Amino acid sequence: MIDFRLTINSAKTFDFDNPSSLDDDTYKTITGLSRDNFHDVRGHLTTMNNSNVRSVRVALAVFLTKLRLGFSNRVLACLFHLKSKRTVSRIFHQVREALMKYFVPLNLGFQHITRDVVLNYHQTVIATELLTNEPDQIVLIADGTYLYCQKSSNNEFQRRTYSNHKHRHLIKPMIITASNGYILSVLGPFFANSSNNDAAILKHCLLNNEQQILNWLRDDDILVLDRGFRDVVNTLTRLRLQVAMPGFLHNQKQFSPDEANRTRFVTKTRWVVESVNGKIKNWKFFAQTLQNTSLPFAGNCLDIVCALINKYYCPAIANIQDGQEIAAQMREMWKAENALEQHLRELDQGETLRWSKYNAAMCLFPSLTEDDVRNLTFGSYQIKMAKSYIVDHLQQSDINEEQLEFVVELCGEHDDLVRARFQSRHSNRKKYIATVRFNEKNEQPITGWFCTCSVGGREVGMCSHITALLWHIGVERAMVPTSTHPLSASKSLTAIDDSMKFSDDEYNSDNDINDLRGTIGTANATNDTELDW
Template identity: 40%
Template sequence: MVEFVLRERMDKIRKGRKDSKCILCEKRTKPGKRRPLCGETNKNLRNFLSKNFLVSPNDDDVICDTCRRKYYREGQAQVNTPTVLTNDTNANDPDFMPPSAPKRAKLSSPLSISLPISSTIKGFTKEANEDITSVYTVSDFNRSGLLELIDTIREHALKNKNARIDFDKSSSLNDTDFRNLTGLTITDFEDLCSHIPNSAIRDTRVRSMRTCIGIFLTKLRSGMSNKILATLFNISKDSIRKAISSARDAVKQHFTPKYLGFDHVSRESVIQNHTRPLAQTLFGDITNTTAILVIDGTYIYIQKSGQFKFQRSTYSMHKFRNLIKPMMFVTTTGYIVSVIGPYLCNSKNNDAKILNSIFKNNLEKIKEWFDKDDVVVVDRGFRDSIDLLEEFGIQTKMPSFLKRNEKQLSVEDGNTTRLVTKVRWVVESVNGRIKQWRLLDKVLPNSLIPYAGEYTRFVSAICNKYRPPLNAGNETDDLLLGTKMLHMSKKKNELMERVSNENLHSRSGRWQKIDGNDSVEDFPKLSEEDIRDITLGVYQVKLAKSYTEEHLENDDYYEVMQQGHQLIRVRMASRHTSSKTHNLWITYDDCCIKTWYCTCKAGARIVGTCSHISSVIWFLSFYRHQTKGNQAKQWKDYVHDANQPEVVDDSDSEPEE
């Protein structure tokens, strides 16, 4: 019997040594730094643990000295709590807070549920809690509380780590960042997302509807691959692909049809809201009831394909590259009415045949949209469509062709061509605007060819909705400019006739370099606005600056000959072929330029000037009188030229005997 009792006590001792963990902090404790929880003397301690820490101690459990001190501190705080004495004088004290009432108030909410909540004093109001001052600067944490805090911080960090670029919070990116990434401002992005219902794009753990739209716009704007986008947005490549696919289908259904296509805008709306007064003056009628559209194809370059038939069908003999062509229908203000295609680019799919196919198949009900005597402005590539368009009663405005065995357009053809180009330039600017979304400007991977049309139409819809008109024009200014151009188009070039009659092109004389203010001193001084009134546009003025830069680099670029009173002849090289030169004549007086003529292809016209004449006028009348600033960098200085003459060192040559 004695042996059994000793053995039982030894087992308890071993068990205590092995499992002597604190019931509260679960730390192993040494025998001298722990206390058992059994017995009547530790009843209050067990009640304290059950009430404050929700643990139920057993007879074998122990508690460490550190945790036991919490019990003694709690008991000491209750002993030191002062007793509050009240009297009648405290009722008038505004800072006096009476003790809580002992009875419990019965609050029921909802039915059959009673909440026995003690009534509280005003010291527990929100304002009172905010006025509490900190007494202790150090807080005690046990291991479990510290681990819980670390887990919470880690979870929050991991959640935020997945959102490097966050489109769900507009405040995470400023307006410039939104414009750089998507091509839209924050307000425009919010409006675009409002067009897409929540059911159109399913939210997942890694992306929302706004994130899908943002990724899709970033893809179009930057042209980056899915791998790079996966790195930027910190999601997998497959998630990027699914996000782009979901966004593409959603905008195709809910956004693009509202802002693109012949169905989305009426003919009357185009006439009233999207037609420039200059175009109506040049090609419309006095009632302003003519719809005027500019038609042209744009290029989307693609990769070479292993499908040989497709590669042959997409190879352009004009660009010497593989490409596909969407057909653009644009108003004279730059508003895109429709984008049809894309089409192949072989000889059977030139601009004229594509337009003929669109009208014959009545795509988007285009024949019902146009009315009799409406006008389409096209380039020379649509010459085979003129007869078909005339069958539908549509007028065609197109630049003139050179006649057989002629090297220069006649005065009449040059003038009418300038009227056309004055209106047709807008479609080229529209093509440049949609190429600001770099995916359409780069070489498109063949895997994206099925979606090239959708991408082009979506970007066009964005331009219609969120971009201002390229040039809406001013009604008064456009009317004056159009009337001036129509009046000048009926004139003859008197200087051209004088050059021919007096044989000025073969008359010899002394050529003088234009090298400063001492050349042609009586040439009038003009402003850039005066020069634009002569050229009737800004394109020739831009080219004039490039011609002048080449003249400043080569002093012999401009050569001038005086062939009469206030009549000069200038000889200058072509910008395309260095071996080819052009001769031009300009007459002037003390305050203005009177007439001009150039031997280039378009130099006989009166409506505006060619770039050669504008460059001479710009240099003599404006540039040489300005204070010269820093010159533009010459890019050829950073590229080697193998045609430079070899330098010979005389020291290496043998001495003559």
């Protein structure tokens, strides 16, 4: 009996000392790494030894579990049967220091990789075709990410970590990746006040030659940036670096076709850095609000996670040769004007077009496949967004109140035109008209498209509004789904209450309020009487 109790008491919730006690999926769930990868990382902890408190494998498991699942030290002490949260803290810092010394320098930073390796193994054909003019130009993508932290009792620290953009306290690391999503460097983290915007951070890193970045870069290398970096463009130009950035409207409602096409070149390349940010936030330590006591080593933890992603995770684009045909097509259409926009303008000048509303199910439209739409959009993001626009556009049928319909508008004078008005997902006051021209006799039945949104005039791909119209009437054949997933976001609309709104004119005096109170009181008294009776 005594031996049995000792066995039960000594049993561990997670036994990482025995490599075969946990399967591969369990390793990935708890530590973020497979069993073999975990063992490989263990091999880099050469300066750590087993102790009476923990083995090196358990120490590594504690460290990775905290980063992966975001558990507190107290919870980790319970799970791994350690003495106290202080023991967990000591273990955490021991592993962190060892990984920063022996693992991170091999897998992260400009000094761990050469330009030739980036060009040959991490630069995609799409980035090369769309953005470069010389064979040795490297395309890098930079973006700041956010790590939320607590509000500090130190007033200066509180001011410098408050972001007017996010309206929260946070710190900002700067991520620099290759065009396939391989992380070259993590700079910072930096404060979040107005003097630490993305442009200022990148300028600081370049002019101070952080991590010898200027020694690594060459003239005419290309940095893909978002619009938040606009104030650093002149500095980059003086450093003989090229910038690829989405266009600016400059008080206009819509980009010109040329500017919209150029912007699509940038977004086609830049999305990988957002994928990297998503991978980082999959480690819950960074997705939740950081305790201020952990901020001094948050940068080290981020470096370690990015090094692990580089070493053991597949990059956002696994095959850098994919997309060569797509890039060539996009390049050919770069200078193309939007033919349908010009056609509609000519029609408006010559005659008055009459548009009538119909249920999309009554519209004669060529059948399309998912691949057809994907070839037109040059990507999958627009298709993903289109499905949300379709759901938002559905409305109650005038014929059958129990059914939903997708309303389109057909032109009375030209039967090859169809359009739909989509509500903006950002503003209740804005609607965009997506128009499509088609010819069922053509091998490619979609002959033109135009939308009134800011990028609706481009020929290189199309916006999400046009994609939504094509997807619903071309791919789904105007079929409205009759059931939704139990966890669908649309279920939340009925699960959450909306407060009633009373007009100020309806009850504009104390007498009206008293009358309302009297009415409610009378109703309650009547109900009580009925119940008593």
